[in-house]
Amino acid sequence: MKNLTVSASPHVVQKSKTTRSIMLDVLIALAPALVMAVLYFGYHALLNAVVCMGSCFAFELLYTLILKKDFSRKAVRSSSCWDCSCLVTGIILALNLPRVIIVKSWDLNVYSTMPNVEGVRAVDYVAFSGDTLILCIIASLVAIVLIKMLFGGIGKNFANPAAAARVFLFLAFGLTWANTMGLGSALPASTGATWLSGNKLTNGDNLFFNMFIGNRGAAAAGETCMIALILGYLYLSVRKVIDFRIPLIIVGSAAVFALLFDGLPHKLTGARLVNNMVAHVMSGGLVFGSIFMATDYSTSPNTFWGSVLFGVGIALFTMLIRVFGGYPEGMSFAILIMNATVPLIDKFVYPRPFGYYKKPKEKPLKALDSPLPYNETEKGGIKA
Amino acid sequence: MKTFPHGIHPKGNKERSANVAVAEFPAPEAVSIPLLQHAGKAAVAKVRKGDYVKAGQKIGEAEGAISAAVFSSVSGEVIAIEKRPTASGHCEHVIIKNDGKYEEEKLAPLKNPAPEQIVRRLADCGIVGMGGAGFPTAVKLAPRDKVDAFIINAAECEPYLTCDYRILKEYPREFLMGAQYMAAALGLETFFVGLEDNKADAAEILDKAASDNNICAKMVLCHTKYPQGAEKQLIYAVTKRKVRVGKLPASAGVIVCNVHTALSAFYAIENGEKCYKRIVTVSGGGVKTPANFWVRTGTPVSAVLDACGGIGDAAVKLLIGGPMMGFAQSNGDIAVTKTTSGILLLTADEASAEESGPCINCASCVKACPMSLMPVYIDACILSGDVGGAEKYGAMNCIECGSCAFVCPARRPLVQSMRLAKKKIREKGGKR
Numbered sequence: 001m002k003n004l005t006v007s008a009s010p011h012v013v014q015k016s017k018t019t020r021s022i023m024l025d026v027l028i029a030l031a032p033a034l035v036m037a038v039l040y041f042g043y044h045a046l047l048n049a050v051v052c053m054g055s056c057f058a059f060e061l062l063y064t065l066i067l068k069k070d071f072s073r074k075a076v077r078s079s080s081c082w083d084c085s086c087l088v089t090g091i092i093l094a095l096n097l098p099r100v101i102i103v104k105s106w107d108l109n110v111y112s113t114m115p116n117v118e119g120v121r122a123v124d125y126v127a128f129s130g131d132t133l134i135l136c137i138i139a140s141l142v143a144i145v146l147i148k149m150l151f152g153g154i155g156k157n158f159a160n161p162a163a164a165a166r167v168f169l170f171l172a173f174g175l176t177w178a179n180t181m182g183l184g185s186a187l188p189a190s191t192g193a194t195w196l197s198g199n200k201l202t203n204g205d206n207l208f209f210n211m212f213i214g215n216r217g218a219a220a221a222g223e224t225c226m227i228a229l230i231l232g233y234l235y236l237s238v239r240k241v242i243d244f245r246i247p248l249i250i251v252g253s254a255a256v257f258a259l260l261f262d263g264l265p266h267k268l269t270g271a272r273l274v275n276n277m278v279a280h281v282m283s284g285g286l287v288f289g290s291i292f293m294a295t296d297y298s299t300s301p302n303t304f305w306g307s308v309l310f311g312v313g314i315a316l317f318t319m320l321i322r323v324f325g326g327y328p329e330g331m332s333f334a335i336l337i338m339n340a341t342v343p344l345i346d347k348f349v350y351p352r353p354f355g356y357y358k359k360p361k362e363k364p365l366k367a368l369d370s371p372l373p374y375n376e377t378e379k380g381g382i383k384a
Numbered sequence: 385m386k387t388f389p390h391g392i393h394p395k396g397n398k399e400r401s402a403n404v405a406v407a408e409f410p411a412p413e414a415v416s417i418p419l420l421q422h423a424g425k426a427a428v429a430k431v432r433k434g435d436y437v438k439a440g441q442k443i444g445e446a447e448g449a450i451s452a453a454v455f456s457s458v459s460g461e462v463i464a465i466e467k468r469p470t471a472s473g474h475c476e477h478v479i480i481k482n483d484g485k486y487e488e489e490k491l492a493p494l495k496n497p498a499p500e501q502i503v504r505r506l507a508d509c510g511i512v513g514m515g516g517a518g519f520p521t522a523v524k525l526a527p528r529d530k531v532d533a534f535i536i537n538a539a540e541c542e543p544y545l546t547c548d549y550r551i552l553k554e555y556p557r558e559f560l561m562g563a564q565y566m567a568a569a570l571g572l573e574t575f576f577v578g579l580e581d582n583k584a585d586a587a588e589i590l591d592k593a594a595s596d597n598n599i600c601a602k603m604v605l606c607h608t609k610y611p612q613g614a615e616k617q618l619i620y621a622v623t624k625r626k627v628r629v630g631k632l633p634a635s636a637g638v639i640v641c642n643v644h645t646a647l648s649a650f651y652a653i654e655n656g657e658k659c660y661k662r663i664v665t666v667s668g669g670g671v672k673t674p675a676n677f678w679v680r681t682g683t684p685v686s687a688v689l690d691a692c693g694g695i696g697d698a699a700v701k702l703l704i705g706g707p708m709m710g711f712a713q714s715n716g717d718i719a720v721t722k723t724t725s726g727i728l729l730l731t732a733d734e735a736s737a738e739e740s741g742p743c744i745n746c747a748s749c750v751k752a753c754p755m756s757l758m759p760v761y762i763d764a765c766i767l768s769g770d771v772g773g774a775e776k777y778g779a780m781n782c783i784e785c786g787s788c789a790f791v792c793p794a795r796r797p798l799v800q801s802m803r804l805a806k807k808k809i810r811e812k813g814g815k816r
Contacts, residue, residue: 008799350758
């Protein structure tokens with residue numbers, strides 16, 4: 001007699017969706033942003049991405065092996081790193097970093113010939129930055145080991161690993177986005193201060209167009225090009241990896257808060273008010289963060305209405321930091337702050353079961369349209 | 385399109401057997417008839433070893449308020465009464481050697497029966513809900529609450545199964561008249577037939593049959609979505625009423641019955657036939673020739689499968705019922721019962737055998753759950769021993785439809801967690 005498998009129902013599953021397929025979908029959705037980052041900021045953006053993804057993968061693999069005290073091939077094969085979520089963390093982290101970061105006391109960089117002109121900073125002429133790569137590895141260590149694995153690995157981390165690692169670099173290494181313009185990049189990128197670190201009320205030549213295609217100076221590598229981000233957003237929405245409403249809610253409420261905190265108090269009117277709003281939405285990591293970081297499964301609420309609260313909170317904190325805070329950009333802080341509220345949101349916002357009722361009070365039944373005899377129904381017979 | 389919130393879209397796979405006409409399955413040399421083919425208490429054996437029984441003779445008497453009589457499906461000698469495995473447990477079986485004469489014992493047909501007569505007849509003929517749960521129909525048709533809507537559940541949302549669809553196509557008159565009798569037993573003149581919109585052709589046939597026979601029935605096409613055929617979900621789709629948590633459908637003024645139940649009710653009333661055979665879908669990738677058979681209860685599943693090409697090398701799972709809620713079997717040595725709607729052989733490609741991974745908190749299960757529960761939390765709570773948490777997130781309302789486990793990208797065994805949670809909550813004395 002042949003041995004047949006006995007197991008509990010259901011006996012079929014949705015084959016198309018696995019943890020790994022979801023993570024690969026996110027990687028695919030991030031590909032346009034990576035391509036644009038390389039086009040704008042040069043090869044170093046790609047190098048950062050490779051180093052971040054590689055070290056995230058290696059740290060997760062090592063962590064699981066060390067914890068199991070088993071270094072056999074079987075243990076390697078059963079490590080959780082193969083679900084590819086560490087690669088997603090790595091690429092999001094890399095796209096959240098500027099092209100190069102220089103740590104003055106290390107200075108392991110190779111510079112191209114730097115013109116001896118006053119006002120030109122070294123960072124503009126870095127051809128290869130060892131500092132950046134070391135920081136990438138440190139950030140990956142923070143993201144994977146400190147934030148993700150120590151809390152139980154995938155699905156159990158309380159904070160977004162990439163956002164936490166970026167904030168870590170920001171605070172520990174004085175990471176700055178200022179003038180991270182790419183050397184030898186294929187497309188001309190504008191130089192100078194970013195819109196956010198300026199007085200935020202200006203509207204330069206073709207500001208919107210340049211912001212939309214990503215042609216802006218100082219920025220994290222992946223967050224500039226709206227077209228690439230929107231492509232990724234559409235892909236994730238179509239594949240149903242993310243709820244398409246959540247990024248819209250974050251961006252939408254961010255626009256409203258920009259209006260309330262920045263536009264109206266400065267007595268902007270008409271076109272300038274709208275300009276201010278749109279520029280707020282398109283600058284910084286708002287769009288990137290709302291599509292790829294605020295929709296992170298383990299660090300966002302599990303219900304739609306919980307996610308709405310979460311999203312509005314992110315928009316609120318981002319705008320508070322941008323307008324009233326000491327930092328030009330607040331998306332990663334806002335995400336981290338709201339990450340901390342997720343358990344609370346999930347505790348109170350959850351659906352009531354189908355047919356839930358509060359008081360056992362008899363309500364009159366809803367009247368039915370009683371079925372008619374056939375000869376009285378419309379032609380064709382079926383009334384759906 | 386009428387439907388219910390949430391739900392999933394599994395691949396239907398109905399084309400394998402949907403167009404195969406129902407054929408009579410030859411009775412085997414011996415049948416082993418389980419005395420528990422329904423919800424509630426097992427019937428008590430009325431015959432002894434060595435007795436001669438006719439087809440349709442009562443061999444098991446209903447025991448208690450919720451139970452149903454069991455009838456012999458062939459004529460012949462009782463050769464043993466013993467405990468044997470069923471699809472989901474063990475119970476006493478009456479084994480009858482088929483003498484091949486098929487002498488039948490029938491009741492007198494009822495003409496223009498009164499409601500009480502109908503209910504009495506359904507109990508006398510041992511008719512139970514033939515969709516799978518097997519709730520005694522006579523008990524269902526005598527509700528305590530006032531009922532103003534009767535729905536026939538023809539959604540057949542389980543993948544692969546086509547027995548209800550074949551009834552709608554081949555026995556529309558018999559089915560509709562049976563349903564009309566059941567509606568009459570509830571004091572109603574009309575009833576609804578809830579179908580998924582992939583059975584629109586059957587709805588047309590039914591409409592024609594209804595007008596030909598002067599039957600007041602309304603065909604309601606619902607969205608093709610699993611679990612459209614779940615009782616509360618179908619009631620909501622058809623009447624927009626929500627059955628309150630922990631209550632029976634009758635509390636919302638609705639009674640729902642399966643298609644096959646209505647067909648059996650017709651034969652019981654018009655012909656006086658007892659309920660001892662049913663239409664079974666034999667399908668799945670491991671079945672060479674998918675079929676729909678009239679099978680006598682007590683026929684071994686393996687005999688039915690042998691007629692369709694046997695259990696081949698490709699098959700890895702044998703299921704009784706549909707792939708979403710059916711029971712997996714290790715072999716075909718169990719008997720077909722009144723509630724066996726399908727016998728499926730799934731191949732490795734169709735059946736899921738992946739190992740479960742850690743929950744990634746994607747909330748796919750929350751979006752899929754037709755009862756609006758939080759499977760993700762119930763799973764986490766019960767695995768960490770937090771019974772109160774599982775109760776809070778509604779574990780007792782779970783209908784075990786399997787939607788959550790179907791969509792779970794980490795392949796968590798969520799339905800098992802639900803069952804565990806229910807058991808623990810009951811032990812604790814909790815309610816819905």
